[in-house]
Amino acid sequence: MAIPSKTVVHPDETFQLQYVVEGTMKADDFVAPSFRNFEQVGDVVQTNGWTWVNGSLTEYLSYTYLLRPKMKGKLSIASAVLKTKGRILASPIVIIQVTDAVTVNRDVTANAREEKPDYYLSPGEDAKEKIKKNLFVRATVDKQSCFIGEALLATFKLYTRLDSESKILKRPSFNGFSVIDLEEPEAGIFTKEMINGKLYNCYLIRKVQLFPLQSGEVTIEPVEIVNKVRLIRSAARDGKDWMDALNKKEKVDETVIEEELITETPALKINVLDLPLKNKPENFNGAVGQFTIQAQLVTNEFAADESGILKVEVKGSGNIPMVNAPVVTWPSGIEAFEPRVNEEVDKLTSPINGVKVFDIPFTAVKGAYQLPPVVFSFFDVVTKTYQTIKTDSLLFTVKEALQKKGKALQLPQENIETKTTLNKNYLLIAGAAFLILLVSALLFFRKRKKEVIPVEPAAESIPAEPAETFIAAALHAKDSLHEKQFYPLLLDGLQQFMIDRFQLQQTRVTSAALIDILKQKQLHHESAIWASIVNRCEEAMFSPVELNISKDDLLKDAEMIMKGVDERTP
Template sequence: MYTQPLYRFSCTAILLLVITVATAQVKLAVLPSKTVVQLTETFQLQFVVEGTNEVDEFIPPAFHNFEKIGGYDKTTGVTWVNGSLTEYVTYTVTLRPKTKGRLSIEPATVKASGKIVTSLGLVIFVKPAAEQAVAEERPDYYLLPNETFKEKITKNLFVKATIDKQRCYVGEPVLATFKLFTRLDSESKIVKRPSLNGFSVVDMEQPESGNFSKEMVNGKMYNCYLIRKVQLFPLQSGELTIEPVEVENLVRLIKAKVRSTKETSTWLDAVMDKMKEAEIESAGTIEERVVLKSDELKVKVLDVPEKNKPESFNGAVGTFTMETALLNNRIAANDNATLRIVIKGKGNLPMITAPVVKWPSGVDSFDARLTENLDKQHAPISGSKTFDIPFSVTQTGTFVVPAIQFSYFDEATKTYHTLKSDTLQLQVTAAVKRKTPVFEQAVLEDEGTPRWVWVASVGSIILVLMIAVLLIQAKRTKKETAVVTPLTEDNPIPEIAKTSIENFLQPAADTINSTHKKQFYTMLMQGMQDYMIDRYKLEAQAVNTLSTVSLLKQQQLMDEAEQYQQIMSTCELAVFSPVELNDDREELLHAANNLLQQIETKHSV
């Protein structure tokens, strides 16, 4: 009677053991896009490290018989296999053989999780270039007989969006890439940008106009244009949607008629023969506009665990260190000292705010000054944030800055960590007495000057004063109609006028109809940055979109921060995208003006 439960228990235990061992093992596999290639053909080689998302060192093989095209494309991700979570890192490279025959590729090696793992070797068979290879590279801008326009587009032009993970925690970065793949003669422009609601967005690699790379898809080589590459930091839990990007393409195809004299010829033979004989008849160029869009993507976002969550946790996700120091260890009472807190590491650094300092009584502290040094070109973002907090102490003696705590969640180990600084000592001396200038009255000493001289001098002075009073009175009488407004509380001394919002945005307004379309977006970004520098007294060299958004959030202007980021992202995309952006510039300028008006109103309160 106990046989069946015991059997189930044994199976469950064995299954759990297998899963545990599988997740603990690090494996390295080599996956070629094809093992038989032509001499002039390119193919992709992918090295997949399973069981980890952190590789200490990747040592690729020496490709003696192959030409390496470009560098390695590194991606990380997580997959669910039979209900278990498997992390992976991939390194992808494009190769072209230098010679024909049986070519060997040596094993690769990785160092990960304290282990050294080596892959198996690989053999690629390279055949001489033949007509078949030429057929694969035939000109795709010809619309051949028995070929429809729709079929041509489907096979040779598409937009693709990818993400490196489909499941993450709030604050954990998701890498999203949007690309246009084409083998046709076409002109493209973005008509709808992907909606990234629920994410804080950091642009990484900026697309360069006109530049493209070569990528192999299903054995065919495409020109690949980068539309956008961003890191997305989820701000809330739940299922978040990355909406499609839509690109309008003007496609040109040449409709060709081929008159073949060989009944048994293939279409390629016929085309080649007629090209040699200059007998291809063109029925004209076909132009059609086609709107393509990427797939809609879903990301499942989990809340960070409530269990063991530290009191000092404020949303930091990644791995970090903390340093604290006093910039001056000795001050006079009521003078200013500065506490410096430096957070270093990788993760959601743009979203990290200054740690809370529990100041004792007798201390006046002020808003922290922020300095950022971030590397946005790699995922996750790495670098440092420095918070300089000015404060003053009223009492003399040895003042102790209490220990500061900073907590973060490590998504890799799914654990919380709390960093705690040492206490810092500050010597506070007596307040410095400020000397007040003393103006002494000159004393006239009697050196025997005759009395009549003094009387005459005093009388002359009185006479001059009386004449001056009479002249002033006469002048006032002539100006009886003049109105003098007294300086009262209702009529204070006017302040120096601030630069208006319109002045900051005027350069953008002047270029709104410019033939150089990117100039408008550049001027709009500059105007908005100049406004923030002026109103918040910021250092120009330290101002960027991330730091400004962080500043607005510290001021509790959450909606304004999101609007600011959206406008700046739109401008950056328009400036750097290789395809034209179909945006309403007047509407964008109006939105920027309204946003700055909102910030102005709340900043002056």
């Protein structure tokens, strides 16, 4: 890619043009454009290294030029061509707009504009201060105050104009929120953002949709990043002296130095408001956003020994993962069962859009039924009022139970007498056999009347396996030489615990399915904790470096889940 530091310059102004190639640290050949409408100031600066963001390591190679336009107008810079690893890459064409300069003291303006790139240090310039001005991390939220359950967008980004490697020391903490990751950061991929007139390389650290679970002042803890920065300390000073040295290709004494600096975001305070009590519907169950609802029957007619399915679809934007199945008023004669839940959300929008479908199986006795409208209430964050919506009523019919296959044998009329005679003979034979068996049994038991026959004790109910045994393997691996095994062992132990407690089929259990099951059991807090544990463990398992993820915190959260499940399930 070709990255100009400016796209609009004045005739006497220099700017920086950087060509960056990711995924390699060396090139077989590099051909720069001719720069026919520009004057090249000094030699090209070639650098290579690694970019490390969010635990991902990516190699890069860059070529940096300082250019000054020769004329005014809309000037183009042709593509640079690079050959590496058998591939030929071409950069996009760059357009630079050269306009008239503002009338000021020319010497002062020229000296001010002829600045070194930010990775150069002048004599006496403080390295750490320069790093702080040109490398920092920011955390932003789209609102400082919201209601319980209202969507909150939080974004964490790293900005740099330097040759640096960054590693996350402390990830942002979202205690008190349900969390959905909206956009996964891509290794080594950055965008360009202008801040205070300067162009920065911008790396996405994390972008999440948060849903507050409790009222009060909730804190989003800081993210901490350690940065290793390479700087060039030059003996030449800024301005005309340095530019003259470059123009004359004089040797400038340079020393490469490395500095390490920890940057962090400030803690973010969010004021979370309770949902209003006024006009709160009785059937309100925590949905916050804007929604629609519709219901339909899979079939409008079925037999009494078959089951029907009511599909209820809640669609809209808001805290869709926290939406529970609406209460259905079933007519007499109907028995309903636990719903199956399917959820689809669009993570590219904020608040997230999506749909949640509840498939509710039920059985009924023979008859004609009218199912009343399904009522659903939510808090509208736009109007800040409660809204109640409902579906149409549904009609269906339940027929008699289907007869078992096979019909009674119909005998011809002339065979009835023969059949009756045979039946009588059969009864006589069967009666005689029964008497013989009865006499034999009496003789057998009289012979053994003095023997004591032990009575087998009634089978005792098997007690539930203690919760701590499911995570015993993870505890053993926590401080062992192979401590990275702790994370998959903890996930597997918790999953086996929930399979045991909820009596699930092993082959059908996934992390996402367990989230839905916990929500169906009204264990919303435990569902959010489980999602957080899965997220942290997977990051630790797949990161090429060791992240600062507390195993003790993971164990505490695991114990909270198991305690909540055991307390609130039979």
